[in-house]
Amino acid sequence: MNGGDDPDTDLLSRVFLTRVIEPGDETGGRWVREWGVAQVARRLRDGGEPLPGVSGTRWAGLVARARRAEPGRDLEVARAAGVRFVGPGDTEWPGQLDDLGDTRPLGLWVRGRPSLRMWAIGSVALVGARACTEYGAHMASTLAAGLAERGWVVVSGGAYGVDGAAHRGALGAGGATVAVLACGVDRPYPRGHTELITRIAEQGLVVGELPPGDHPTPSRFILRNRVIAALTRGTVVVEAAYRSGSLVTARAAQRLGRFTMGVPGPATSGLSAGVHELLRGEAVLVTDAAEVVELVGDMGELAPARRGPVLPRDLLRPAARRVLDALPAGRPVAPGEIARGAQTTRDEALAKLYELRSLGYVERHGDGWKLTRQAMISVPDGRSRC
Structure with missing residues (x-):
């Protein structure tokens, strides 16, 4: 409520002003802030000298609206429809609406x-x-x-x-x-x-x-x-x-x-x-x-991390993954060539190839090694190896 205003007078004045002043009217909001709702309502009812910030024509339009306003009747109609009026200062008033300044709702x-x-x-x-x-x-x-x-x-x-x-x-x-x-x-x-x-x-x-x-x-x-x-x-x-x-x-x-x-x-x-x-x-x-x-929300209410599905090859250790990546598609390759591609020794490459064979990724063809169909289905960037 505005300081010094009687609660009942404040309520009737605010209800009266919702019928006279359009929502978001910054000039009307400034009047209410500077003079209080009861004083603004009285000035509009009296229809005398215009309040500052409006032309004579606009003031006349507001006064004409004021003459037709019946706040008591509006409250009766509202109560019959199960509607209540909530104004600034009421316990139910959301304080964040005050951030609107002079465009804050009258109620x-x-x-x-x-x-x-x-x-x-x-x-x-x-x-x-x-x-x-x-x-x-x-x-x-x-x-x-x-x-x-x-x-x-x-x-x-x-x-x-x-x-x-x-x-x-x-x-x-x-x-x-x-x-x-x-x-x-x-x-x-x-x-x-x-x-x-x-x-x-x-x-x-x-x-x-x-x-x-x-x-x-x-x-x-x-x-x-x-x-x-x-x-x-x-x-x-x-x-x-x-x-x-x-x-x-x-x-x-x-x-x-x-x-x-x-x-x-x-x-x-x-x-x-x-x-x-x-x-x-x-x-x-x-x-x-x-x-x-x-x-x-509150601090710590984080959305779950987004990521694609975990593929079996994602679980390979880095050394084994490098050997697997060194095998070209479609033809057997000698261990020495694989070792050079994986930047490792021939013995280390062979050890990893046997490990990869046990997991179903490679197969031996004579002295060479070749990717299995399982391994050729896809690679990490999604392109076919076939």
């Missing part, structure tokens, strides 16, 4: 039982293209399920495509997920995701800056993304074209000092072009949940 409308503050502490954003490919949907779902199984909360925007796949992946794994909407949380959007968002509200949280009944607009979607970025420990972009709104989320995360990650796709895919551009900058390439947690 958040929250639908669902868990504590937003507690869930936000261990959360990761998964965002991406609405018109994603099957690959993008698969990666989003798999990443979300892996994160949920590790106890992380998956945050996304509730949209079609990657967002929906991320939410479903977390829910399918029995995990936690949060949908941050660009409209009133009592009216699911998009409508095709009504069932999904209802399920998220039952098992997780649905949050937004806009009061009950408010509708989304293109600018509200873009401004919503800063909340996703600030709320979470890091943002993963699964698929995104050059002009994707998901890149707005990623860049907001970078400005806030959060981790930014990208899932690579085909170099020929326009839906991965934006992700690849991020990866050419400060974003980190990730391919599974373990690699995400290695970045956002």
Whole structure:
């Protein structure tokens, strides 16, 4: 709460301002910081001299909005829909949102039982293209399920495509997920995701800056993304074209000092072009949940080392491997020639050849030695020796 303001007055003033000031309005945020929510609300209700930083026309538009605002009614509608209002200073307020400075939300409308503050502490954003490919949907779902199984909360925007796949992946794994909407949380959007968002509200949280009944607009979607970025420990972009709104989320995360990650796709895919551009900058390439947690998790939570399969010849001692590598494919070779190729003596080469014969790698042909079919199948670089 702002210092000196009565809690009830502060609550009504903040709810009032969510109806009047657009999300992310830096000028409105500065007014609240300098004068407090109650004073700003009074000035807008009175409609007198404009507060600094806006034209007369814009002030008149804000005052017109203020005349239609009914914070008490908004709270009643919210309560009937199982929605609560959480403002800065409340015990449930996620402190990391304060990193947004004057663009910090005036408050958040929250639908669902868990504590937003507690869930936000261990959360990761998964965002991406609405018109994603099957690959993008698969990666989003798999990443979300892996994160949920590790106890992380998956945050996304509730949209079609990657967002929906991320939410479903977390829910399918029995995990936690949060949908941050660009409209009133009592009216699911998009409508095709009504069932999904209802399920998220039952098992997780649905949050937004806009009061009950408010509708989304293109600018509200873009401004919503800063909340996703600030709320979470890091943002993963699964698929995104050059002009994707998901890149707005990623860049907001970078400005806030959060981790930014990208899932690579085909170099020929326009839906991965934006992700690849991020990866050419400060974003980190990730391919599974373990690699995400290695970045956002506690010290020592390392992803397993990646390596190819261990082949039987990898287990040979160096001297034996040098002798094996000295044998050309397709013809028997005398021990002296093998010794020169292996840079060793003839006696040492013979000793290793008998060892290699017992393991099935070479066979004797008169005075010469030849690779067996087993040894000729492949060499370490993957090329055929046949």
